[in-house]
Amino acid sequence: MIRPLDRVPSIKVKLGLAVVLSLSVTLVGAVVGIKSGLRPRYTLPLGLLLSLLIVQLLARGMTSPLREMADAATAMSAGDYGRRVTATSRDEVGELAVAFNRMADDLAAVDAQRRRLVADVSHELRTPLTALQGLLENLADGVSTPDPETLESAVAQTRRLARLVTQLLDLSRLEAGQLPLHREPLQLSEFVDVVLREAESSAAQSDVTLSTSVPARLGADADPERLHQVLVNLLDNAIRHAPPGGRVAVTAEPTAQGIRLSVTDDGPGIPAAERERVFERFARTDAARASSNGGSGLGLSITRWLVELHGGSVHVADTAQGCTVVVDLPRSAP
């Protein structure tokens, strides 16, 4: 379809052109009509008709994107994010149409992400729930006896469910910016010792030795509860992935910008291609997905949120063996 004024970059100029052109054509028509002896009774309506036709032709494409946008917006409110507006003109309506399409892209992406999240969450919740259900049904039917082992297994699944729900709540609070930081000056060596002592029993269960190297009097300005959560997540991963008889080390050192905390284990490590992806929600390496004692893949994404909340950054170091996760924290609040 021809849209003669598509290239004109302003609606005002377009309207001006339409008025000038239709007036000129009408005038010329009237003059020609009068000169050729037609009465004004005929020339007037003819001129008006001509000017209407001209305006129709020139205004083509000026308002159709607006109508399309209204239709697309109605479709969006019904959940259809696939509609786009044809934006050919260069004026304000064209700009609006381009912005509208961009907004539709963003909304479609957010919607897809939301669906994926709901699917992931349901899947993660269903796994322990199904296990628990099977276990309890067997007990109720008398197929299995309520011996300590069966009950411990039920408790483990319940614990997994509770942990998952807590993690999801944390994530949603973090993403909504509802977790205020309560920073205070911390003595890192003491702080790390406390966290390590808490992790001692799970390390002993996995036959893993814990060690720390933190300079005395190295301090940090951080929220103790949140930094505790960061260390617990990293230690939990390291202990889980270290081999029996393996070692996990926590080190802290001052850097130019602030302090650097590292948690190292001598497990299989994370393949280079996965080192960034593991920080995404529900992201697990293939090895972790295949193992039965794995988590749900939320720990590192929570860790990244918490560290970034402190104005710091976290990454998996480029090591040939084992796994080292590095947390950089600025000296004071950003």
Ligand SMILES: Nc1ncnc2c1ncn2[C@@H]1O[C@H](COP(=O)(O)OP(=O)(O)OP(=O)(O)O)[C@@H](O)[C@H]1O
């Ligand atoms: N120290 C490590 N060694 C090897 N792989 C690791 C290590 N830490 C993390 N990973 C990989 O990164 C993935 C994501 O870790 P993350 O802590 O986010 O989740 P998770 O430990 O599987 O579950 P969650 O922490 O939610 O219980 C893990 O599933 C694992 O594949």
Ligand SMILES: [Mg+2]
């Ligand atoms: Mg984890």
